Amino acid sequence: xxxxxxxxxxFISIYSLNFYMNxxxxxxxxxxxxxxxxxxxxxxxxxxxxxAFGKEMTCLSLESTLSHLDKTLWDTGLKIxxxxxxxxxxxxxxxxxxxxxxxxxxxxxxxxxxxxxxxxCNINQSVLLYFYKKKEECPDCDAQAFVLTDINKxxxxxxxxxxxxxxxxxxxxxxxxxxxxxxxxxCTVVEDHTYCGLHNKNDIENILCKYRDHSIC
Amino acid sequence: MNIGxxxxxxxxxxxxxxxxIVFLLAIFSNKKILYESPKLKExxxxxxxxxxxxAYNEEGTIANCxxxxxxxxxxxxxxxxxxxxxxxKDKTANIVSKYQSKNIIxxxxxxxxxxxxxxxxxxxxxxxxxxxxxxxxxIVPEDILKKTVPYFEDNKIGSVTxxxxxxxxNNFLQRIIRLEYLLGLSLFLKIFSLFNCIHVTPGPFSxxxxxxxxxxxxxDTNNITEDLEIAYRIHKSGYKIxxxxxxxxxxxxxxxxxxxxxxxxxxxxxxxxxxxxxxxILMKNKVGLFGYFIPYNYMLIASGLGLFIxxxxxxxxxxxxxxxxxxxxxxxFFSNWTFNFDVLGISLFVFFGISGILGMVLLVTSGLNAxxxxxxxxxxxxxxxxxxxxxxxxxxxxxxxxxxxxxxxRW
Numbered sequence: 001x002x003x004x005x006x007x008x009x010x011f012i013s014i015y016s017l018n019f020y021m022n023x024x025x026x027x028x029x030x031x032x033x034x035x036x037x038x039x040x041x042x043x044x045x046x047x048x049x050x051x052a053f054g055k056e057m058t059c060l061s062l063e064s065t066l067s068h069l070d071k072t073l074w075d076t077g078l079k080i081x082x083x084x085x086x087x088x089x090x091x092x093x094x095x096x097x098x099x100x101x102x103x104x105x106x107x108x109x110x111x112x113x114x115x116x117x118x119x120x121c122n123i124n125q126s127v128l129l130y131f132y133k134k135k136e137e138c139p140d141c142d143a144q145a146f147v148l149t150d151i152n153k154x155x156x157x158x159x160x161x162x163x164x165x166x167x168x169x170x171x172x173x174x175x176x177x178x179x180x181x182x183x184x185x186x187c188t189v190v191e192d193h194t195y196c197g198l199h200n201k202n203d204i205e206n207i208l209c210k211y212r213d214h215s216i217c
Numbered sequence: 218m219n220i221g222x223x224x225x226x227x228x229x230x231x232x233x234x235x236x237x238i239v240f241l242l243a244i245f246s247n248k249k250i251l252y253e254s255p256k257l258k259e260x261x262x263x264x265x266x267x268x269x270x271x272a273y274n275e276e277g278t279i280a281n282c283x284x285x286x287x288x289x290x291x292x293x294x295x296x297x298x299x300x301x302x303x304x305x306k307d308k309t310a311n312i313v314s315k316y317q318s319k320n321i322i323x324x325x326x327x328x329x330x331x332x333x334x335x336x337x338x339x340x341x342x343x344x345x346x347x348x349x350x351x352x353x354x355x356i357v358p359e360d361i362l363k364k365t366v367p368y369f370e371d372n373k374i375g376s377v378t379x380x381x382x383x384x385x386x387n388n389f390l391q392r393i394i395r396l397e398y399l400l401g402l403s404l405f406l407k408i409f410s411l412f413n414c415i416h417v418t419p420g421p422f423s424x425x426x427x428x429x430x431x432x433x434x435x436x437d438t439n440n441i442t443e444d445l446e447i448a449y450r451i452h453k454s455g456y457k458i459x460x461x462x463x464x465x466x467x468x469x470x471x472x473x474x475x476x477x478x479x480x481x482x483x484x485x486x487x488x489x490x491x492x493x494x495x496x497x498i499l500m501k502n503k504v505g506l507f508g509y510f511i512p513y514n515y516m517l518i519a520s521g522l523g524l525f526i527x528x529x530x531x532x533x534x535x536x537x538x539x540x541x542x543x544x545x546x547x548x549x550f551f552s553n554w555t556f557n558f559d560v561l562g563i564s565l566f567v568f569f570g571i572s573g574i575l576g577m578v579l580l581v582t583s584g585l586n587a588x589x590x591x592x593x594x595x596x597x598x599x600x601x602x603x604x605x606x607x608x609x610x611x612x613x614x615x616x617x618x619x620x621x622x623x624x625x626x627r628w
């Protein structure tokens with residue numbers, strides 16, 4: 001009887017600890033999303049300043065902010081996926097689904113801002129869009145993400161990768177998918193050219209080098 | 218995540234944690250009485266005892282066994298030793314014949330009949346009120362009878378088991394097995410006895426009430442683990458099995474993995490066959506707590522094995538998956554590798570695993586603290602014990618396969 005009570009108490013303690021950690025995970029994700037929003041505001045401010053005071057003055061700051069945002073976005077995306085996986089082992093938490101939606105919307109906003117600023121500030125970054133779906137519908141998507149993560153680590157400053165979860169059914173992502181003629185998954189878009197199917201590191205590097213001169217070329 | 222895996226993790230965690238906590242509470246609350254054993258009332262005369270040893274190709278060990286039996290501190294006229302040569306092809310018969318005396322009886326069988334048949338043959342000839350059955354590769358201390366016989370003053374006691382110790386631990390494997398015996402075949406049996414749940418009367422040395430053996434019909438010659446099978450019938454007959462930790466039997470253990478596998482294959486296959494043979498006691502009140510302890514124990518083993526297989530499958534499939542990913546990056550293992558440990562990335566599975574390992578460490582430590590003659594608590598010993606535990610899962614798997622495919626297991 002006592003042993004049974006102790007066992008149940010231990011079980012409750014472990015679940016309570018997990019619940020506490022889940023709360024902490026959610027706080028981390030929310031903090032990071034707020035950080036991204038702050039950086040957007042900074043970019044918006046710089047854009048307005050650019051109109052008022054001229055591009056020469058703001059381009060340098062803008063480039064630095066965009067580069068930092070790119071890293072924040074990538075790390076946040078990975079963190080959401082990691083926490084979502086840990087949580088989904090036991091429960092389906094709508095929190096991560098909502099955050100993922102917010103995150104993808106933010107990526108679309110960032111992509112639009114980057115496209116606007118690229119020409120004006122002569123930003124020499126390759127833009128890579130990665131469209132994926134969940135494992136069950138796209139067995140090669142995890143492998144493609146692994147390859148892109150590896151490339152991103154290698155030429156982080158020279159590349160901006162945007163990953164879009166097509167399962168979220170966001171109108172903005174659907175519009176992008178139609179615009180880039182995404183027919184299957186995984187699908188990668190490099191400098192407005194669409195490459196669907198799984199591509200290894202060498203393939204992606206060759207594609208990147210085709211459009212811009214990178215340190216890996 | 219697979220729902221089956223989630224369920225298995227919970228089931229194994231609950232069953233094993235409850236088991237560990239029951240043991241820990243039992244150790245702490247009975248620490249003082251673990252090494253207590255009854256003494257014969259002075260008014261009672263010492264009863265006659267018989268010790269039966271079955272020997273098959275034991276030329277290297279039988280002499281030591283007989284020497285230890287000769288030194289037993291018990292009136293010579295009140296105990297006899299019956300040694301049965303089970304058709305040995307070596308010099309066992311020659312060695313034993315030299316020891317023949319008034320109280321050392323030698324039966325030389327030309328044909329190999331198996332251990333159970335030999336023991337039964339010896340029991341048939343025995344004149345003792347209590348019958349001890351012993352392995353020929355084991356040795357006993359002088360006090361073995363004086364410590365065990367008094368238990369039979371309680372008329373409900375049908376058999377008494379003693380602590381089983383490893384005679385020589387020459388290598389790391391044997392040192393781990395020594396720890397395993399110290400806990401599993403000594404302390405745990407004592408704890409089981411507190412709940413009247415001893416499931417085995419170990420072959421190296423166990424003593425039985427002759428009247429009980431006459432009632433239940435001796436050892437089952439068709440069972441490869443006759444010492445386990447008889448324990449079930451003792452419970453069925455309404456008798457209890459006691460455990461005495463104040464004396465012990467020293468026995469030889471396998472010194473390599475092949476030998477260990479052969480031994481455990483027999484033990485585990487025999488255990489499964491015995492379970493099937495006596496399935497009528499499962500979840501039945503007629504054998505008391507034993508009827509619930511046995512299914513609990515095998516449920517833990519089966520679910521633990523299921524979790525083991527599932528975990529191996531998941532680990533291997535993840536490893537192959539990751540390797541296939543690395544193949545896409547030209548096996549770029551380290552050039553872009555960064556160590557990012559995030560405590561929040563730890564899942565509930567890990568907490569279950571950590572609590573399970575901590576429970577096991579606590580159980581082993583408490584067991585060592587409660588036991589006399591325990592080895593030093595070295596981390597390598599703990600790790601080895603844990604690894605052996607994993608290895609036994611593979612042995613259980615092999616045993617399940619053997620039983621399900623109805624293959625024959627030899628001694």
